[in-house]
Amino acid sequence: MTEGRQATIKDVAKGAGVSIKTVSRVLNDEPNVRPATRERVLAAAKGLDYFPNPAARRLAGRRSYLIALAYDNPSPSYLADVIEGIMEVCRSDGYFLALHGCDFTAPSLAREMVNAVRESRVDGLVLTPPVGDVAGLCETLSDAGIHYVRLAPSGPTKGLGVSINDRQAAFDMTEYLLELGHRRIGFVQGHPRHGTSRLREEGYRAALERYGLEVEPALLSQGWYTLESGIEAARALLRADARPTAIFASNDDMAAGVIQEALRRGLRVPEDLSVAGFDDVPIARMLSPRLTTIRQPVQAMGKRATELLFENLSSGEHVSTQADRVELLDYRMLVRPSTAAPR
Amino acid sequence: MTEGRQATIKDVAKGAGVSIKTVSRVLNDEPNVRPATRERVLAAAKGLDYFPNPAARRLAGRRSYLIALAYDNPSPSYLADVIEGIMEVCRSDGYFLALHGCDFTAPSLAREMVNAVRESRVDGLVLTPPVGDVAGLCETLSDAGIHYVRLAPSGPTKGLGVSINDRQAAFDMTEYLLELGHRRIGFVQGHPRHGTSRLREEGYRAALERYGLEVEPALLSQGWYTLESGIEAARALLRADARPTAIFASNDDMAAGVIQEALRRGLRVPEDLSVAGFDDVPIARMLSPRLTTIRQPVQAMGKRATELLFENLSSGEHVSTQADRVELLDYRMLVRPSTAAPR
Structure with a gap:
C-alpha cells in the first residue's frame, strides 16, 4: 500500500488472506467467524489502521465508545433536555450514552464514580449540577485519569465546562x-x-x-x-x-x-x-x-459539553491540567403575561 | 475444593498459582497485569465459577451487564420517571443503563435498533410507547434473539410488558x-x-x-x-x-x-x-x-419492567415464544380542585 493513502477493506482482506465479506463480518462483530480468522483480520486491520465504524473501533480495544451522564435528581425536563443534547452528538459520532444516577451528598461519591467508570468502561463523563460541584470529586476523577466535562460548574475547581452567565x-x-x-x-x-x-x-x-x-x-x-x-x-x-x-x-x-x-x-x-x-x-x-x-439553553449546553468532551478525549490531554475552560452560551429573557407594571 | 461449596478468591489464587491480590486486580480489570497471568486467572475463575462482581462477569464474556431504554420523544417527566425506575433495579443488580433515542416513524427503525444492540452489546431492551407498538419491531427483535420488555404495550404483538388498565x-x-x-x-x-x-x-x-x-x-x-x-x-x-x-x-x-x-x-x-x-x-x-x-405509576412500571427483563435474561427463553405476559399495575384517581359539580 502506498504511504499516506487511506487503507480500504480490500487492503485488509488481502493482508489477512480472506474475502471482503469475511472482513466485514469480523469488523461488525457478527457471529460465525472462526477465532483464528477473526484474529488475523483484526491484526491486519490494526496494521493498516482500518477501523471504519464504532463496532470495529471497540473490537480494536481503543475506546468503549460509551460515555456516561452523572446526575442527582434534577428536574425531569432538565434531565430530558440534557440527554437530548448529548444524544445528538453521540448519534453522529457513534457513541452510546449510559446513565449514572448519584447521591451528591454521599461521602463515597467519588470512589463509587471511579469504580462505575472502570466497570462500565466508559470513556468519559458529563457531570450535571450539583454533582459537578462536589468538593474533591473532579480532582479524584482527574487523578484516576478520567475525562469529564461539567454543566454549569461553580466553585474553584478548574476544567472543562459549559454554562450560561x-x-x-x-x-x-x-x-x-x-x-x-x-x-x-x-x-x-x-x-x-x-x-x-x-x-x-x-x-x-x-x-x-x-x-x-x-x-x-x-x-x-x-x-x-x-x-x-x-x-x-x-x-x-x-x-x-x-x-x-x-x-x-x-x-x-x-x-x-x-x-x-x-x-x-x-x-x-x-x-x-x-x-x-x-x-x-x-x-x-x-x-x-x-x-x-x-x-436556559439546556439542550444546547448538553450538546456543546459533549463536543468538548470528545475533543478532549481525542486530544488525550487531561482536563485538570488545563486552565479553566468554561464556555458561556447565550440565555434569553422571555417576557410573558405573568409580569406587568405595578398598579 | 469440596463439591457444592462456593468458591472463594483463595481457591482461584491457588488454582492459578498467583497471589490473592493478583486475582483481585484481574477480576477488577485493573492495569499492569501480564496477559498470560490474566488468562490463567480468568481460566481458574471460570473453572470454579467465581465471578463476584459485574466487572468480573463482563470479563468472563457472559453478559455485557448493560441494558438500553429505547424511546421517542416522550414527555420529559415520563422519561425521567421511567429512568428512575429502571435505575433502581440496575443499581441493585450491577447493570448499567444506556439510552437509545429513536424515530418511531423511521422505516429503518427495526434494523437500526438491532445494529445498535449489537454494537453496544446490550443484553436487553426496555421499549416505551409508541416505540414498542411499531408494527413488526418486536418480531424483528425476537428473530434477532434480542430480549425486550414493553411499557404500556398495545396491539396484537405478544410478549413481556407492564401497563396500567x-x-x-x-x-x-x-x-x-x-x-x-x-x-x-x-x-x-x-x-x-x-x-x-x-x-x-x-x-x-x-x-x-x-x-x-x-x-x-x-x-x-x-x-x-x-x-x-x-x-x-x-x-x-x-x-x-x-x-x-x-x-x-x-x-x-x-x-x-x-x-x-x-x-x-x-x-x-x-x-x-x-x-x-x-x-x-x-x-x-x-x-x-x-x-x-x-x-400512572411510571416509575414503578419502569422498575417492574426491568425486573421482568432480568428474569427473562436469566431464564434464557425468548419472549416471543411466550404467550402474552403483560402485568397490570394499579393506577389512582386524584381529585383536585380543577373539577366540581356543574352549577
Missing part, C-alpha cells in the same frame, strides 16, 4: 422588573448547595444596588428549587407588612408555587403581583398566566 | 364526572399513533354509554398529547352551541392547554368548566387550580 441573567430579570416600576421585589433563593443559587442571588442583589435600593431581609426567602418550597417562600414574603409587588423566584418550579399561593390569597397575577421565574422548563408555558422567565 | 382508568374518570352531575363532557383525544389514545377514548365512551348518553361528535376533539393541541381542542369544544360543562383531556399537558383557553375566554375553573387530565406529571400539581387526574 446565571448572575447576569438574574441581574437582567431584576432590572426588567425595576424598569416596569417595581421597587419592592421579593426574591426566592434556590437550593443552598447548588452553585447556581448563589449566582442568581448575586445578580438580583447587584440590580437592586444599581438602582440604589436596599436589599431588605424581608424581601428574601429561602427555597429549595421545588414547588412546595415556592409556596412556603411566597407565604413568608406575602405576609410582610409592606408586601412586594413582584416576586422573582430563582427557578420556574418555585415560581409556580408563588403563583398558586398568590391566587389562593385572592391576589391577581400580574395585576396585584408580578411573578418571574428562571429556566423556562415546559411548565413555564403551561401555567396560567404564562410565566416570564429566563430561557 | 388505561381503558378502565378513563372509564373511572368519566364516571366520576358523571356522578358530579355533568352530562355534557368533552373529550380531548390523544396522539392517533399512540396505543393509549384508543384505550382512553374507549373508556370515556363506555362510561357515557353506561349512563345512557350519546357520544356526540361535537364532544370529541383531536389532540396530539401536547399543550398547544390542548388549546386548539378546547377552542373547538368551547365554541360549540351547547358547550360542555366538563372537559376530560386524555393527558395532563393537553389539560393545561384546556385550562389556559378556558381562562382566556373568561371561564372560571372549576366553577364554569371542570377540567380533568391523565398521567399526573409534575405540572398537574403546579397548575392553578391543581389538576384532577389519573396517577
Whole structure:
C-alpha cells in the first residue's frame, strides 16, 4: 500500500488472506467467524489502521465508545433536555450514552464514580449540577485519569465546562422588573448547595444596588428549587407588612408555587403581583398566566459539553491540567403575561 | 475444593498459582497485569465459577451487564420517571443503563435498533410507547434473539410488558364526572399513533354509554398529547352551541392547554368548566387550580419492567415464544380542585 493513502477493506482482506465479506463480518462483530480468522483480520486491520465504524473501533480495544451522564435528581425536563443534547452528538459520532444516577451528598461519591467508570468502561463523563460541584470529586476523577466535562460548574475547581452567565441573567430579570416600576421585589433563593443559587442571588442583589435600593431581609426567602418550597417562600414574603409587588423566584418550579399561593390569597397575577421565574422548563408555558422567565439553553449546553468532551478525549490531554475552560452560551429573557407594571 | 461449596478468591489464587491480590486486580480489570497471568486467572475463575462482581462477569464474556431504554420523544417527566425506575433495579443488580433515542416513524427503525444492540452489546431492551407498538419491531427483535420488555404495550404483538388498565382508568374518570352531575363532557383525544389514545377514548365512551348518553361528535376533539393541541381542542369544544360543562383531556399537558383557553375566554375553573387530565406529571400539581387526574405509576412500571427483563435474561427463553405476559399495575384517581359539580 502506498504511504499516506487511506487503507480500504480490500487492503485488509488481502493482508489477512480472506474475502471482503469475511472482513466485514469480523469488523461488525457478527457471529460465525472462526477465532483464528477473526484474529488475523483484526491484526491486519490494526496494521493498516482500518477501523471504519464504532463496532470495529471497540473490537480494536481503543475506546468503549460509551460515555456516561452523572446526575442527582434534577428536574425531569432538565434531565430530558440534557440527554437530548448529548444524544445528538453521540448519534453522529457513534457513541452510546449510559446513565449514572448519584447521591451528591454521599461521602463515597467519588470512589463509587471511579469504580462505575472502570466497570462500565466508559470513556468519559458529563457531570450535571450539583454533582459537578462536589468538593474533591473532579480532582479524584482527574487523578484516576478520567475525562469529564461539567454543566454549569461553580466553585474553584478548574476544567472543562459549559454554562450560561446565571448572575447576569438574574441581574437582567431584576432590572426588567425595576424598569416596569417595581421597587419592592421579593426574591426566592434556590437550593443552598447548588452553585447556581448563589449566582442568581448575586445578580438580583447587584440590580437592586444599581438602582440604589436596599436589599431588605424581608424581601428574601429561602427555597429549595421545588414547588412546595415556592409556596412556603411566597407565604413568608406575602405576609410582610409592606408586601412586594413582584416576586422573582430563582427557578420556574418555585415560581409556580408563588403563583398558586398568590391566587389562593385572592391576589391577581400580574395585576396585584408580578411573578418571574428562571429556566423556562415546559411548565413555564403551561401555567396560567404564562410565566416570564429566563430561557436556559439546556439542550444546547448538553450538546456543546459533549463536543468538548470528545475533543478532549481525542486530544488525550487531561482536563485538570488545563486552565479553566468554561464556555458561556447565550440565555434569553422571555417576557410573558405573568409580569406587568405595578398598579 | 469440596463439591457444592462456593468458591472463594483463595481457591482461584491457588488454582492459578498467583497471589490473592493478583486475582483481585484481574477480576477488577485493573492495569499492569501480564496477559498470560490474566488468562490463567480468568481460566481458574471460570473453572470454579467465581465471578463476584459485574466487572468480573463482563470479563468472563457472559453478559455485557448493560441494558438500553429505547424511546421517542416522550414527555420529559415520563422519561425521567421511567429512568428512575429502571435505575433502581440496575443499581441493585450491577447493570448499567444506556439510552437509545429513536424515530418511531423511521422505516429503518427495526434494523437500526438491532445494529445498535449489537454494537453496544446490550443484553436487553426496555421499549416505551409508541416505540414498542411499531408494527413488526418486536418480531424483528425476537428473530434477532434480542430480549425486550414493553411499557404500556398495545396491539396484537405478544410478549413481556407492564401497563396500567388505561381503558378502565378513563372509564373511572368519566364516571366520576358523571356522578358530579355533568352530562355534557368533552373529550380531548390523544396522539392517533399512540396505543393509549384508543384505550382512553374507549373508556370515556363506555362510561357515557353506561349512563345512557350519546357520544356526540361535537364532544370529541383531536389532540396530539401536547399543550398547544390542548388549546386548539378546547377552542373547538368551547365554541360549540351547547358547550360542555366538563372537559376530560386524555393527558395532563393537553389539560393545561384546556385550562389556559378556558381562562382566556373568561371561564372560571372549576366553577364554569371542570377540567380533568391523565398521567399526573409534575405540572398537574403546579397548575392553578391543581389538576384532577389519573396517577400512572411510571416509575414503578419502569422498575417492574426491568425486573421482568432480568428474569427473562436469566431464564434464557425468548419472549416471543411466550404467550402474552403483560402485568397490570394499579393506577389512582386524584381529585383536585380543577373539577366540581356543574352549577
